[in-house]
Amino acid sequence: MAREINRLSARKVQTLATPGRHADGGGLYLVVDPSGAKRWVMLYRLAGKRREMGLGPVLSVPLAQARDLAAAARGQIAAGVDPVAEREAARAAPPPAAPVTFADVALVFMADREASWRNAKHRAQWRQTLEVQAARLWTMPVASVETDDVLVVLRPLWQAKPETARRVRGRIEAVLDAARAAGRRQGENPARWRGHLDKLLPRSKKLSRGHHAAMPYADVPAFYGGLLTRSGYSSLALRLAILTAARSGEVRGMTWGEVDLSAALWVVPAQRMKAAREHRVPLVRAAIDILTSIRPDKPDPGALVFPSAKGTALSDMALAMLLRRMKRDEYTVHGFRSAFRDWVDEATDLSGEVAEAALAHLTGDETERAYRRGDALAKRRVMMDHWADFVLGAVPAK
Helix, strand or coil, rough: CCCCCCCHHHHHHHHCCCEEEEEEECEEEEEECCCCCCCEEEEEEECHHHHHHHHCCCCCCCCCHHHHHHHHHHHHHCCCCCCCHHHHHHHHHHCCCCEEEHHHHHHHHHHHHHHHHHCHHHHHHHHHHHHHEEEEEEEEHHHHHHHHHHHHHHHHHEEEHHHHHHHHHHHHHHHHHHHCCCCCCCCCCCCCCCCHHHHHHCCCCCEEEEEEEECCCHHHHHHHHCCCCCHHHHHHHHHHHHHHHHCHHHHHEEEEEEEEECCCCCEHHHCCCCCCCEEEEECHHHHHHHHHHCCCCCCCCCCCEEECCCCCCCHHHHHHHHHCCCCCCCCCHHHHHHHHHHHHHHHCCCHHHHHHHHHHCCCCHHHHHHCCCHHHHHHHHHHHHHHHHHHHHCCCCC
């Protein structure tokens, strides 16, 4: 524009009291109202029409800022854009959507699976894991979660609470897999263990269960050898629990109707499983030998395989007392599952996903859970044969 600009000074803006419009140039005017209030306006013509655009009161928009706003408006006008219409369109536009957070995905993920979780405790554990132990990730945009963020969560737990750390990692991985499947993030999963975090985190040397340490996997063969010298259902049940990596309650409640020795298979019904899902357990040769040694000629399908003296199921304390008599009561029966999982991670190249399926864990994504069916049984059978070879001393610990 050819007209003179910057006619006003800051002092003049403050002292002008005459009502009316006072030009600064370039279409910018200081308007003094009869009440004495002062404001800025921009006058311009576009497509033959005269327009007025308010730029704000002098009290909040000083002279320099008013000139900047006027210059920006002149640039829009020169480009054929109506600055008033542009501002109104911006005000009418919906605010940008908030980014989808890790929490958003996690809450949907948990809600979709609640029906398969048998009790409130399991749901609470998932929420505790993700919202508290993985608190750094909870409010982050899920698309922004990187390896360094996952490591910040895992490193404080990795050696001190390895079982907890593995559970946290698996659940983070599951949520991030769900986010990717839903189109909320791209790229590799930063919580993936094999070929990723296993290159960054040290192998844990000791696992814990509550305040008891789980037996280091390297000590399991010698302990199992000691069990071979003991008789009774408690010893046999513990041997089977070790060879199958099953939960104590699953072994103690085993009935003959669940066992098919000809197929080398033990099928634990859903009502006896923690996750309320049927679990097929491949039986290694040593496990079949144990069962064959105590099987009646014509067993009642509902009869317990390992009954107590009273004919009821062995108590968990019966196996704990066996550990005490063997002077290994610093460990728990459940800890042998942890020893098995640690052996897979530290001493073999076997699949961690298959190991999770062998433990009947529901952590991980749908792909991991698919290992519980179909060809996963064959994969688990191979894995448990390797485990049995190790436990029986055929394969030394690394």
